[in-house]
Amino acid sequence: MPRRTLLASLTALLSPLLGGRTAEAAATAGDPQWALSDAEWKRRLSPAAYQVLRREGTERPFSSPLNEEKRSGTFHCAGCDLPLFSSKAKYNSGTGWPSFWQPLPNAIATTIDFKLIVPRTEYHCRRCGGHQGHVFGDGPKPTGKRYCNNGVALTFTQG
16 A cells, blocks of 8 residues: 555544544634634534534545546535635545645635644635645645645535
């Protein structure tokens, strides 16, 4: 098994045990309209989307249909519908999660995450603060970045 796949699988399995921190996303949300209570988020989102977007969990690799999405369009935050990525920036990273080499302008905000001891750059939707995934420095040109996104944290709009 490739090292990247092994590490990605371990991350997905250990994330619930390590307890992605309780997201105080209202404090990080860029738009006060999206500073919703935890109960409001639970009503708006599926249990899986809530776990990822509001509790900073990680979905199982290779579980999202969006990993195989190849049509032209835009990937939006599943929490607030903010456009985050163009399909033109999507590529197959082999990790089991939808991956992009660049977000849309002003779409995300980043923080440092120490959940796995080693610091990682975590990114969130700039508008609602919903956790999307992590960014790594092993992506393709021109940026060299891999924005590794939880599929359940996204919706796709063709066009």
